[in-house]
């Protein structure tokens with residue numbers, strides 16, 4: 001009897017505490033501007049739409065409710081989401097070491113990526129970040145420049161069948177090239193996505209991204225037990241098997257080679273590129289003896305690079321090319337810079353690291369494209385302690401979403417924000433700009449570990465394409481429907497025409 005009474009009192013006590021903290025949270029959230037929400041469902045009816053429509057609606061909500069103060073809210077079921085879209089409202093979250101944990105929305109990536117660098121938190125994230133940071137050292141990136149060039153040459157060759165013909169979507173060409181690049185630099189393994197986009201592994205990477213995205217956006221796919229009842233689940237499990245089997249096979253093969261100190265021997269000329277070190281080799285090296293990272297730990301990181309390191313760069317490169325295709329005068333300035341670097345007539349020379357560093361104007365174009373179409377449109381954090389943002393207190397437990405495209409369109413920071421103007425990134429024009437006003441790679445301790453790699457890859461690929469082809473956009477920018485998926489895409493692709501240019 002005593003035990004029963006204690007149990008009832010404990011439950012009642014717990015319920016009373018939960019009710020008090022929930023009431024307090026509701027009181028605080030209530031004050032933040034946002035649309036009226038239904039009990040239990042919240043704003044789920046307005047938000048239960050396709051990816052592209054969802055993105056437009058979130059942006060619409062921000063314009064209506066959050067434009068002045070850079071903060072607004074929406075409810076997904078019983079979970080409050082707070083959207084932040086001004087440098088001053090973003091800083092308290094990204095600038096603080098208290099909000100390092102990703103929101104629960106990232107859990108749908110975990111079956112694939114485990115708790116690798118992107119999805120982990122706490123001590124695990126900290127120790128992984130420490131181990132992985134040196135693998136992005138300048139000297140290591142230098143080795144990758146040749147891989148960027150080799151794959152760009154294949155891309156340019158593949159694109160030749162479109163030259164002088166009608167319009168085509170540039171996104172798939174760039175995506176396959178980016179996937180080949182990340183596979184070779186992360187795993188030291190070629191997957192030949194540019195030659196065989198139907199390969200089982202390549203298809204699994206794409207399908208998995210789509211499934212995760214759909215699950216994130218559909219409230220009833222959130223609970224595991226409901227998701228298991230859907231047709232998506234079977235596909236999800238199939239892809240998972242293919243992806244993990246491939247990474248584990250590559251890891252054990254590379255480990256064997258390194259253990260045997262046979263790194264210089266080409267043990268599989270067809271499949272393996274042994275001369276250069278891949279990220280994977282560095283992780284295996286770092287964990288010799290097996291105490292630091294197990295094969296499973298390494299797999300998490302390699303899969304994370306595969307996921308985070310190709311969709312982001314392909315989105316960024318495709319949008320940059322499209323924007324240059326909309327602005328021929330800016331494209332010609334990029335070409336003039338390339339002529340200066342490579343000298344007319346030396347058309348076959350591959351870029352060196354110094355050449356890539358010299359592409360200052362191209363870099364400004366890349367940055368400006370990332371301002372207008374940031375590859376990662378939404379960043380989500382779990383607010384771990386009550387946090388003052390402007391005149392509001394965002395309570396602990398809320399999900400904070402940084403709406404990057406809106407942040408980048410603050411006309412007080414970027415006047416005439418829709419205009420594509422690379423000179424916004426001239427050093428003299430950046431003086432006094434708020435450090436949280438431009439965040440394509442996020443900011444603070446959990447910023448993108450691959451940003452230097454990404455800019456180098458973009459410069460190598462884009463310069464390779466622009467040295468060979470003149471690009472012309474085949475649709476108007478205003479007509480493009482932007483779809484904010486895991487990365488920023490155009491709903492109907494980015495359609496361009498290309499013509500061969502006098503070689504640079």
Ligand code: HEM
Nearest residue numbers: 117118308309312313316375376440441442448449450454
């Ligand atoms: C244009 C290309 C890229 C963009 C715009 C980009 C952007 C970002 C952003 C915004 C984040 C923060 C994500 C969040 O908080 O949810 C991030 C994290 C990350 N990125 Fe990138 N990224 C790019 C390329 C790459 C590449 C090439 C790699 C690897 C080779 C990479 C690896 C990572 C990893 C591992 C993280 C997690 C870092 C951590 O939490 O400590 N990214 N990236």
